[in-house]
Amino acid sequence: MNVVTVTTDFPPAVGGIQAVLYNTLRHFSVTEKMAVVAPDHPDAPAFDRGQPFAVRRFPAGRSTFPLARASRLTRMTVETLRAVRGTRGDVVLCGHPYASFVGLVARRVLGTPFVVWAHAKELLTYRDLLRRWLPRADAVLVISAHTRRLVEELGVDAARTVLIPYAPDCDPAPAGDPVPAGGGAGNLILTVARMDDLYKGHDVMLRALPLIAAKVPTVRWVVVGDGRLRVYYERMAEVLGVRDRVRFTGAVPTLEKNRLFQECRVFAMPSRDRRIDGGAEGFGLVYLEANAFGRPVVAGRAGGTTDAVVDGETGLLVDPENEVAVADAVVRLLTDADFAARLGKQGAERVQKSFGWPRTAAAVEDTLARVVRTGPVRQSRH
Amino acid sequence: MCGICGVLGQVDRPTLVRMRDRMIHRGPDDAGLYLDERVGLAVRRLSIIDLRGGRQPIPNEDGTVRVVYNGEIYNYQELRRRLEMRGHRFSTRSDTEILVHGYEEYGEAIVHLLRGMYAFALWDESQGRLVLVRDRLGQKPLYFWQGDGTVIFASEIKAILEHPAVSRAVDDEALQHYFAFGYVPGPRTMFDGIRKLPPGHYLVAGGSGVKVTRYWDPVFLDFQRAASTEDAVAEIRWRLDESVRLRLIADVPLGALLSGGIDSAAVVALMAQASAKPVKTFTVGFEGGGWFNEFDEARLIARRYHTEHHETVLGAPNVPDLLKKVLWHLDEPLADPAALPTYLICETARRDVTVALTGEGGDELFGGYPRYGWFRMARTLAAWAPLPLRATLAQAVAAVPSRYSLGWRGDVMLRDAPDEERHLEWVGAIRRRERKALLDGGLRPAPERLVAAYLDAAPHESAAGRPGAGASLLHRLMYLDMKTWLVDDILMKVDKMSMAASLEARSPFLDHRLIDFIATLPEHLKVRHLGTKWLLKKVFEGILPPEVLRRRKHAFSVPIRRWLRADLKGYVAARLLAPDAAVARYVNGGQVRRLVNEHMSARANHERALWTLLCFEEWHRLFMEGGRAS
Numbered sequence A: 001m002n003v004v005t006v007t008t009d010f011p012p013a014v015g016g017i018q019a020v021l022y023n024t025l026r027h028f029s030v031t032e033k034m035a036v037v038a039p040d041h042p043d044a045p046a047f048d049r050g051q052p053f054a055v056r057r058f059p060a061g062r063s064t065f066p067l068a069r070a071s072r073l074t075r076m077t078v079e080t081l082r083a084v085r086g087t088r089g090d091v092v093l094c095g096h097p098y099a100s101f102v103g104l105v106a107r108r109v110l111g112t113p114f115v116v117w118a119h120a121k122e123l124l125t126y127r128d129l130l131r132r133w134l135p136r137a138d139a140v141l142v143i144s145a146h147t148r149r150l151v152e153e154l155g156v157d158a159a160r161t162v163l164i165p166y167a168p169d170c171d172p173a174p175a176g177d178p179v180p181a182g183g184g185a186g187n188l189i190l191t192v193a194r195m196d197d198l199y200k201g202h203d204v205m206l207r208a209l210p211l212i213a214a215k216v217p218t219v220r221w222v223v224v225g226d227g228r229l230r231v232y233y234e235r236m237a238e239v240l241g242v243r244d245r246v247r248f249t250g251a252v253p254t255l256e257k258n259r260l261f262q263e264c265r266v267f268a269m270p271s272r273d274r275r276i277d278g279g280a281e282g283f284g285l286v287y288l289e290a291n292a293f294g295r296p297v298v299a300g301r302a303g304g305t306t307d308a309v310v311d312g313e314t315g316l317l318v319d320p321e322n323e324v325a326v327a328d329a330v331v332r333l334l335t336d337a338d339f340a341a342r343l344g345k346q347g348a349e350r351v352q353k354s355f356g357w358p359r360t361a362a363a364v365e366d367t368l369a370r371v372v373r374t375g376p377v378r379q380s381r382h
Numbered sequence B: 001m002c003g004i005c006g007v008l009g010q011v012d013r014p015t016l017v018r019m020r021d022r023m024i025h026r027g028p029d030d031a032g033l034y035l036d037e038r039v040g041l042a043v044r045r046l047s048i049i050d051l052r053g054g055r056q057p058i059p060n061e062d063g064t065v066r067v068v069y070n071g072e073i074y075n076y077q078e079l080r081r082r083l084e085m086r087g088h089r090f091s092t093r094s095d096t097e098i099l100v101h102g103y104e105e106y107g108e109a110i111v112h113l114l115r116g117m118y119a120f121a122l123w124d125e126s127q128g129r130l131v132l133v134r135d136r137l138g139q140k141p142l143y144f145w146q147g148d149g150t151v152i153f154a155s156e157i158k159a160i161l162e163h164p165a166v167s168r169a170v171d172d173e174a175l176q177h178y179f180a181f182g183y184v185p186g187p188r189t190m191f192d193g194i195r196k197l198p199p200g201h202y203l204v205a206g207g208s209g210v211k212v213t214r215y216w217d218p219v220f221l222d223f224q225r226a227a228s229t230e231d232a233v234a235e236i237r238w239r240l241d242e243s244v245r246l247r248l249i250a251d252v253p254l255g256a257l258l259s260g261g262i263d264s265a266a267v268v269a270l271m272a273q274a275s276a277k278p279v280k281t282f283t284v285g286f287e288g289g290g291w292f293n294e295f296d297e298a299r300l301i302a303r304r305y306h307t308e309h310h311e312t313v314l315g316a317p318n319v320p321d322l323l324k325k326v327l328w329h330l331d332e333p334l335a336d337p338a339a340l341p342t343y344l345i346c347e348t349a350r351r352d353v354t355v356a357l358t359g360e361g362g363d364e365l366f367g368g369y370p371r372y373g374w375f376r377m378a379r380t381l382a383a384w385a386p387l388p389l390r391a392t393l394a395q396a397v398a399a400v401p402s403r404y405s406l407g408w409r410g411d412v413m414l415r416d417a418p419d420e421e422r423h424l425e426w427v428g429a430i431r432r433r434e435r436k437a438l439l440d441g442g443l444r445p446a447p448e449r450l451v452a453a454y455l456d457a458a459p460h461e462s463a464a465g466r467p468g469a470g471a472s473l474l475h476r477l478m479y480l481d482m483k484t485w486l487v488d489d490i491l492m493k494v495d496k497m498s499m500a501a502s503l504e505a506r507s508p509f510l511d512h513r514l515i516d517f518i519a520t521l522p523e524h525l526k527v528r529h530l531g532t533k534w535l536l537k538k539v540f541e542g543i544l545p546p547e548v549l550r551r552r553k554h555a556f557s558v559p560i561r562r563w564l565r566a567d568l569k570g571y572v573a574a575r576l577l578a579p580d581a582a583v584a585r586y587v588n589g590g591q592v593r594r595l596v597n598e599h600m601s602a603r604a605n606h607e608r609a610l611w612t613l614l615c616f617e618e619w620h621r622l623f624m625e626g627g628r629a630s
Helices: A016-024 A044-049 A066-087 A097-109 A128-135 A143-155 A202-215 A229-240 A253-262 A285-292 A323-335 A335-352 A357-374 B011-023 B074-087 B097-113 B172-181 B230-246 B262-274 B293-306 B316-328 B341-348 B362-366 B371-382 B387-399 B405-414 B419-426 B430-440 B448-456 B471-484 B485-498 B512-519 B534-539 B544-551 B560-565 B569-576 B591-601 B607-623
Strands: A004-007 A033-038 A054-056 A091-094 A114-118 A139-142 A161-163 A187-192 A220-224 A246-250 A266-270 A295-299 A315-318 B001-009 B030-035 B037-046 B065-073 B116-124 B130-135 B143-147 B150-154 B194-196 B201-206 B209-212 B252-259 B280-286 B307-314 B355-357 B502-506
Touching: A004 A066, A016 A357, A016 B011, A033 A066, A044 A054, A054 A066, A066 A097, A066 B471, A091 A097, A091 A357, A097 A114, A097 A128, A114 A143, A114 A357, A139 A143, A139 A357, A143 A161, A187 A202, A187 A285, A202 A229, A202 A323, A202 B097, A220 A253, A229 A246, A229 B001, A266 A285, A266 A323, A285 A295, A285 A335, A285 B341, A295 A323, A315 A323, A315 A335, A323 A335, B001 B011, B001 B065, B001 B116, B011 B030, B011 B037, B030 B065, B037 B065, B037 B116, B065 B097, B074 B097, B097 B116, B097 B130, B097 B201, B097 B419, B172 B419, B172 B430, B172 B448, B172 B607, B194 B534, B230 B262, B230 B512, B230 B534, B252 B262, B252 B341, B262 B293, B262 B355, B262 B534, B262 B544, B280 B293, B280 B341, B293 B307, B293 B544, B307 B316, B307 B341, B316 B341, B316 B485, B316 B607, B341 B485, B362 B471, B362 B512, B362 B534, B371 B387, B371 B405, B371 B419, B371 B471, B387 B405, B405 B419, B419 B448, B419 B471, B471 B485, B485 B502, B560 B569, B560 B607, B569 B591, B569 B607, B591 B607
Parallel strands: A004 A033, A004 A091, A033 A054, A091 A114, A114 A139, A139 A161, A187 A220, A187 A266, A220 A246, A266 A295, A295 A315, B252 B280, B252 B355, B280 B307, B355 B502
Antiparallel strands: B001 B037, B001 B150, B030 B037, B065 B116, B116 B130, B130 B201, B143 B150, B143 B194, B201 B209
16 A cells, blocks of 8 residues: 655654654554655755655745645645655545645545544634535544544544544653652652643643642642743742742753653643633643653543543543642542552553554554545444 | 621730721621630621521631631632532531631632632631731732731721720821822721731731731733634633622622623623522712713613612712711722712612622723723834924923823823833822922822832733733733722722622622633733723623613713812812811922812812812821811
């Protein structure tokens, strides 16, 4: 099977979708020929040289001017058609829903079927266009039940969706590393997330922190990540009187991040589902990462987290808008070391057993092959 | 609703009782008291929830924690459920009791759980600590005095003054602030040595001294990426709706104070939706008020929501007696003429209801003051207009005769000074030039100093200097208003006037979660060009009549200018120009005479200055001279 992947997000640019696509494609095993069509990037030449597959770049550009957007879309389409011809592609994988237009054109012109990968947040923009394009895909890959609901809102038949969860970004899984029972020294809570959208729940954590401190006086909260909301959270920490308990590290290198995963006792990120706050967790890969390190997690019962976290087994799901509930869950994990260790261990086992990029890649390839073999996906149940 | 007071340190029972009963109007229904060798706590209670069971002070299970409390905690039922789940046993149905159990569970962090308006004192016997807490926005007052290891506190200053250790003297600096702003900005009061506990702060007193800690402040920074106006409107709708519903919880009859403005109209609309019975509404106007009256607009709302509508009228002849009464209740001089009609409407409402919802805070929250737009325009002008144009404008402004406010207003707008400082001057009481004359060169830079104190504490200020992190002009001014004018003028007035009538006032706009949300919305949703409250109007588009939505700002104005020239002419002269007038001891009497003469002869409009002086005079007679008559 020959696969052409077309996307608006791909390394060396940094981001969630970029990493997911790359990690998946890198683990493709049954695909014979592969090409990627992605936007240009200053570091692209060096990056592309090191890849086992061909990458065709189209001019990136940032202008939102309609004419500029149309021109970009045209270039992306032309490059994709060339790639399909060049690789004698059997199927087009649209790595970003916005690229589904390209899939449509390719199918019309060359007869290749196309599969769209829907993640989460990106489905909240260009909704009118997506409503026209997405329902016509031969299959839509969704990363969680939450994303499936989002694409259903856009008119996609649920029978046409295939649920394929992400894998944690700590490959190979470090669960085997020596992990002190109950986590590292100190009562450290960790959160890792970009700070561009309120839905991640940093604000709720900040409101919960004085309540947690009332029960666990030595508690500290380390917040990894950066974004335009960071300054807001810093101010909030100040006015709520918890500034000296919080350390905002900004974005950190993977090694440092992994060290913090080791060091913390609880990973907490009470994400919520509110459009005005920027959406919801599509899946919540980071919870699996924490689990992979043997850490129990506290997550908001909202969006895709219910697929990432098994309540009472790998972590605790709580009402993400209620800071008391968040505080209670964190305090329970900080004060009941046995319980915390059990959840952490079960979480690590689950990650090892059920998640991993080879597994995700195989599931994607499997769907692509099905589409090539038998046409549009029709799931009887999911 | 209640009045609380107490003493950390030795106090005898008669003193404590006297302090308490000085505030009988705050709680005519019941009284309570706790006294031991280390502390005395007392309360006057107006019963709103659990009429019989809510007697105070309320102790915990073993009597080691006791609380006296004034206010409403709207989420008490939810908190109670949580505390019961953790094994706490409640002996009453009142909202007060969650404070003692909450303190047992969380210590001072209990403050982070409370949603509402409150001031309370909590005595922790085992640790020998007294904790005083004031709500986030300053809806309920709390004053304290400290000296020689003693802390005295109360909901009203007059209760503190009953304690023999406290002497009465005018705070010099507070007086200067009062002349500048028309109210005394916290934490000062007009009484030397007596302080206001700032909103969103708590105080812990005990073995290690006295410590005041902040636990909340609004963070105005507009990076909430509102997905759309639509989403913001929907969010505010449900939040406001929730806020109103929470404020309808009471075991006594409820009503609403209705002006003609969008804020109170919005509250009535949401109330009507949430309650089965017709809402009772109350409106006040002025005898021969003309433009000042809002009866027509209020009636429009009343008809639309089929309310049981009541009206009352304030006439100039009643002003002298009323002013005296009002100032006695206010404890401090407050030169806001709206205090008079506010008292009157509360008194009228109290005949039918015990609790009334109001629209206070809508202006501060949604950007309801036209000056915001003007300041922003002036700023744009300063940044873009070529120097010659600005110079010409400044000259034109300087040429305007002083009896027109245009010259002064233009000067404030165009002057090269920090925005906050110019803004405080814009909203001030007695203009700088007049203050200089009145104070005979003894003028201190009150607004500037206040600005400095404000800048130190503002949460968004420490963010400035980082790229894109500082708050915009609009948000800085909104924050400033929320921390000064709203707390120490508007909310002080509403609390004291409603309590004077033994009425509880609740404002759905003053919900801190609603404020946290709105504070982060982009400013173009609040003020567009010179318009105001853009977003609030969007929220109520299609719900409220267009006449109400389109109406120009009409800040509860009182026809003081005319009254001072006509009906009150003799009264003003008798007070301010009398040989033994108190003002003459603090300011230049000749200048007071000049202001009076210029105003009476209509050569200039000094209504704000005269009213400010008059309120001070009456207040001084009441509080410093034992109620001396003229």
